[in-house]
Amino acid sequence: MPADPLLQVTGLTAGYGKIVVLRDIALTIGAGEAVALLGPNGAGKTTLLRALSGLLPRTGQVRFGGQELPNANPRASVAAGMAHVVEGHRVFTQLSVFDNLLLAGYGLPRAARDKQVQEALAFFPEIAAKRNDKAVTLSGGQQQMLAVAQGLVAKPRLLMLDEPSAGLSPVLVDRVLAAVTQLRQGGTAVLLVEQLIEKAVAVVDRVYALARGAIVLEARASEADLANRLERAYFGEGAHAPLDA
Numbered sequence: 001m002p003a004d005p006l007l008q009v010t011g012l013t014a015g016y017g018k019i020v021v022l023r024d025i026a027l028t029i030g031a032g033e034a035v036a037l038l039g040p041n042g043a044g045k046t047t048l049l050r051a052l053s054g055l056l057p058r059t060g061q062v063r064f065g066g067q068e069l070p071n072a073n074p075r076a077s078v079a080a081g082m083a084h085v086v087e088g089h090r091v092f093t094q095l096s097v098f099d100n101l102l103l104a105g106y107g108l109p110r111a112a113r114d115k116q117v118q119e120a121l122a123f124f125p126e127i128a129a130k131r132n133d134k135a136v137t138l139s140g141g142q143q144q145m146l147a148v149a150q151g152l153v154a155k156p157r158l159l160m161l162d163e164p165s166a167g168l169s170p171v172l173v174d175r176v177l178a179a180v181t182q183l184r185q186g187g188t189a190v191l192l193v194e195q196l197i198e199k200a201v202a203v204v205d206r207v208y209a210l211a212r213g214a215i216v217l218e219a220r221a222s223e224a225d226l227a228n229r230l231e232r233a234y235f236g237e238g239a240h241a242p243l244d245a
């Protein structure tokens with residue numbers, strides 16, 4: 001891990017009103033590193049992404065690209081180079097694929113925007129071929145590709161994906177997750193929230209497991225016995241075992 005990671009989170013706490021969901025979260029992501037955030041339903045994965053991208057208030061420090069990100073300020077997070085693709089492939093179904101992407105680049109100078117829309121489309125030939133079709137005509141998997149492509153239009157330094165494979169067939173899951181590999185090769189850091197542990201581990205460098213609102217495990221994706229350790233961490237056994245056995 002380089003001395004100054006792209007993202008460095010310390011002591012992050014967040015929740016909804018009086019309900020505390022996340023307690024004292026610490027994590028780092030290096031520049032160009034792909035990291036999976038795993039954990040059972042209700043662990044707080046979506047809440048953590050929201051707190052990082054400024055959609056939800058939090059306490060604690062979030063340093064990104066060498067600067068402290070202000071609390072609950074999504075514009076500042078986007079301006080600093082974060083993109084957050086929210087759960088459930090939200091796209092504008094009555095707009096064309098191309099217009100969905102232009103909207104994602106709202107605020108960019110026109111020439112840069114057109115170029116970045118083309119680059120985002122280049123990741124997904126399936127939807128590039130349908131650029132003039134309304135998003136409603138896309139399959140679920142293609143809508144998910146469009147949602148990921150929307151996140152790419154801003155050329156983020158860190159792309160956060162919240163369960164991009166949810167509801168997709170295995171083949172489409174592989175297509176969507178292949179984008180993570182491509183991004184990493186191009187130097188974009190990724191924080192991938194996934195339920196499909198094996199598939200996530202195959203495309204990332206490192207994993208964190210979140211359970212009951214706390215980080216219970218951190219490991220390199222290449223470590224032996226990771227699936228068993230994750231399972232134990234999810235259910236509370238071995239949560240205090242050393243990270244490197």
Ligand SMILES: Nc1ncnc2c1ncn2[C@@H]1O[C@H](COP(=O)(O)OP(=O)(O)O)[C@@H](O)[C@H]1O
Pocket residue numbers: 016019021039040041042043044045046047048
């Ligand atoms: N808008 C909300 N208001 C109150 N509680 C919420 C809200 N969204 C999520 N929660 C609660 O926060 C906890 C973590 O949820 P979430 O971050 O969505 O988990 P995950 O993404 O890991 O499945 C759950 O107990 C959930 O019920």
Ligand SMILES: [Mg+2]
Pocket residue numbers: 045046047087162
């Ligand atoms: Mg979630």
